[in-house]
Structures are given as C-alpha cells and as structure tokens.
Amino acid sequence: MTTENRFMQIGEVSERTGVTQRTLRFYEEKGLLNPPARMEGGFRLYSEDDVQRVELIRQLQKLLGFSLAEIKDMVEAEEIKTQLRAESRDNKANEARQRRLRKAIEVTEKQVEIIDNKIEQLSQMRVHWCTKLARYHEVLRQIEESLSSASPLPPN
Amino acid sequence: MTTENRFMQIGEVSERTGVTQRTLRFYEEKGLLNPPARMEGGFRLYSEDDVQRVELIRQLQKLLGFSLAEIKDMVEAEEIKTQLRAESRDNKANEARQRRLRKAIEVTEKQVEIIDNKIEQLSQMRVHWCTKLARYHEVLRQIEESLSSASPLPPN
DNA sequence: TATAACCTTGACGTAAGCGGCAGGTTAGAC
DNA sequence: GTCTAACCTGCCGCTTACGTCAAGGTTATA
Numbered sequence: 001m002t003t004e005n006r007f008m009q010i011g012e013v014s015e016r017t018g019v020t021q022r023t024l025r026f027y028e029e030k031g032l033l034n035p036p037a038r039m040e041g042g043f044r045l046y047s048e049d050d051v052q053r054v055e056l057i058r059q060l061q062k063l064l065g066f067s068l069a070e071i072k073d074m075v076e077a078e079e080i081k082t083q084l085r086a087e088s089r090d091n092k093a094n095e096a097r098q099r100r101l102r103k104a105i106e107v108t109e110k111q112v113e114i115i116d117n118k119i120e121q122l123s124q125m126r127v128h129w130c131t132k133l134a135r136y137h138e139v140l141r142q143i144e145e146s147l148s149s150a151s152p153l154p155p156n
Numbered sequence: 157m158t159t160e161n162r163f164m165q166i167g168e169v170s171e172r173t174g175v176t177q178r179t180l181r182f183y184e185e186k187g188l189l190n191p192p193a194r195m196e197g198g199f200r201l202y203s204e205d206d207v208q209r210v211e212l213i214r215q216l217q218k219l220l221g222f223s224l225a226e227i228k229d230m231v232e233a234e235e236i237k238t239q240l241r242a243e244s245r246d247n248k249a250n251e252a253r254q255r256r257l258r259k260a261i262e263v264t265e266k267q268v269e270i271i272d273n274k275i276e277q278l279s280q281m282r283v284h285w286c287t288k289l290a291r292y293h294e295v296l297r298q299i300e301e302s303l304s305s306a307s308p309l310p311p312n
Numbered sequence: 313t314a315t316a317a318c319c320t321t322g323a324c325g326t327a328a329g330c331g332g333c334a335g336g337t338t339a340g341a342c
Numbered sequence: 343g344t345c346t347a348a349c350c351t352g353c354c355g356c357t358t359a360c361g362t363c364a365a366g367g368t369t370a371t372a
Contacts, residue, residue: 063221063281094302095303105289105292105296108285112282115278115282119282122271122278126271126272133265133268140254140257143250143257147250147251147254
C-alpha cells in the first residue's frame with residue numbers, strides 16, 4: 001500500500017489539477033516544483049507527489065493570498081517529507097534527519113500560526129459585515145412601517 | 157454626535173491609511189473611491205468615510221485576496237450606506253430606498269457567505285497541517301529513541 | 313512509416329497594481 | 343508679495359503571474 005507509483009505526462013497533470021501546462025513549467029522554472037523525471041525524448045514525467053504539490057501551491061495562493069516567492073519558501077519545508085521517505089535508516093544519517101525535522105516542525109508551526117491569524121481576522125470581518133446587515137434590516141423595517149402607516153389601506 | 161465632518165488632504169489620508177498618494181489616485185481612477193471634493197485650486201478633500209473605504213479595500217485585498225475589479229463591485233454596495241445618510245426622509249423616496257436596501261442586503265449576505273467559505277477552507281487546511289505536524293513529531297520521537305538506545309551511554 | 317497527438321524550448325505579450333519622475337500649480341505662513 | 347511644502351496631471355517603467363504563438367522534436371497507433 002505504498003503511494004501509487006504511476007508516472008504522468010504534463011497534459012494529465014494539467015487536466016487533473018486544472019493548472020495549465022505553461023503554468024506547470026513556470027512553477028518548475030521558479031523553483032516551486034522540483035524538476036521532474038524525463039523520458040528519453042525529454043518529456044516530463046510527474047509523480048503523485050508532484051500533483052499534491054501543485055494543489056498545495058494553489059491553495060496557498062488563493063486561500064492565503066501568498067505570492068509565489070513566499071510559497072516557494074513554504075513548500076521547501078514540504079520537501080522534507082519526501083526526503084524522509086527516501087532516506088536510509090542507518091544511525092549515521094539520523095542526526096541530519098533530526099535537524100531537518102526540527103526545521104520542518106518550526107516552519108509548519110509558523111504556517112499554522114499564519115492560518116490562525118487569518119481565520120481570526122476573517123472572523124472579525126464577518127462580525128463587522130453581519131452588524132451592518134442587521135442595521136440594513138432595521139432601517140428596512142422602519143421604512144416598511146412608515147409606508148404602511150401612511151398607506152391609504154391601513155394594515156388589517 | 158454625527159460623524160466628524162473634517163476634511164483631509166491626500167497626504168494626511170496617505171499617512172493615516174498607510175496607502176501611498178499614488179495609490180489613492182489610482183483607486184479613484186479605477187472607480188474604487190468616488191471622486192472626492194476639491195478645493196478651489198483642485199486639491200482633493202477626503203472625508204472620514206473615504207478613509208474607511210480605503211481600509212475596507214485593503215482588507216478585501218489582503219485578507220480575502222480579491223482583485224481590485226472584484227472589490228469595485230463590492231464597495232459599490234457600501235455606497236448605499238452613504239446614500240442613506242444623505243437622503244431625505246419623505247415618503248416619496250422611500251420606495252427607492254427600499255429597493256437599494258434590499259440590493260445592499262443581498263450583496264452583503266453574499267460577502268458573508270464568501271467569508272464563511274474561506275474560513276471553512278482555512279480550517280480544513282489547518283487540520284491538514286496539524287496532522288502533518290503530529291507526524292513529524294512522531295518520527296522525531298522515534299529517531300530520538302533509536303539514537304539513545306544505540307548510544308554508548310544508555311539514558312540513566 | 314506515416315500521421316496524429318503530445319511534447320519541447322524560446323520569445324514576446326499582457327493585465328494588474330502600483331512606483332517614480334517631470335513640469336507646473338496652489339495653500340498658507342511670514 | 344513671496345517663499346516653500348504640498349498638491350496637481352500626465353507618462354513611462356516595473357514586477358508578478360502567467361497567456362500565446364512559433365517552430366520544431368517525440369511517441370503511440372495504424
């Protein structure tokens with residue numbers, strides 16, 4: 001039950017993620033996606049991980065409004081996940097793994113903090129708009145009253 | 157206790173909002189800010205409402221990630237608040253006010269819906285990252301164990 | 313082996329969102 | 343009146359995040 005080891009060409013990734021091929025190449029160029037494997041002829045071969053990465057990038061962009069430059073730093077923390085899988089299990093490498101893990105934890109905690117912050121601000125904004133909504137409703141009610149009382153046909 | 161009826165020049169608004177003068181003129185040009193009053197010589201005179209509008213724009217831009225074009229539509233609903241204040245209280249205009257109010261309510265409700273949506277997505281994202289964080293911690297714990305058991309000095 | 317469908321790099325284009333001048337005008341204090 | 347800081351309207355430039363050809367190479371299928 002390891003992750004499916006299929007490889008996809010750029011067209012399939014594009015369809016699955018809804019991101020254009022141009023944009024996929026652009027992300028690669030900017031270091032947001034690590035250069036995928038290639039076929040003999042040079043065609044890119046993407047993994048399942050790459051697809052997830054693309055989806056992460058889009059989320060960070062649209063939900064959190066980060067620039068691609070910022071996202072680049074953030075996804076570099078993601079790298080570690082892949083590294084962990086690929087790494088050998090000998091004690092020799094363990095201290096290095098530890099360091100990277102701590103780094104990843106630090107970065108991820110910051111991400112969560114940013115998200116919390118955003119949620120908080122959005123909640124405040126929500127309150128603000130709801131208050132305004134209530135005022136509108138109140139004013140509307142008053143107008144309706146005044147109209148009905150001034151009407152030639154009093155209510156009931 | 158009506159809202160303070162002071163007028164400010166562009167420099168003061170810029171300082172208070174942290175938005176450059178260039179950007180204020182740009183927003184006006186794009187229809188995000190309605191053209192402010194002017195002095196005889198042509199200097200712009202902004203009201204307290206304008207400042208609030210600017211702050212709203214920036215919130216919508218940064219928190220919700222809307223484009224200026226989208227924000228333009230949204231702030232037009234805000235307009236109504238100002239209109240309500242300025243309008244006469246006679247029955248003649250009340251039906252028009254009613255229509256505008258209903259429109260404002262409709263738009264504002266949509267805003268709240270969008271915000272709710274965003275909060276929901278962010279919450280999901282938060283869970284996702286926290287899960288990953290837990291995994292990192294777990295792996296880290298395992299490594300620490302294996303290192304200490306292999307160490308020449310067993311713990312305690 | 314031909315041909316369609318897919319891919320490659322490279323270069324130029326574009327919309328949004330401003331920054332930063334230049335060259336001239338105005339407000340307000342002295 | 344005059345001086346200076348603050349303001350005005352262009353206008354060109356920049357960055358980000360891609361879109362859009364163009365000209366050609368690759369792969370799968372008949």
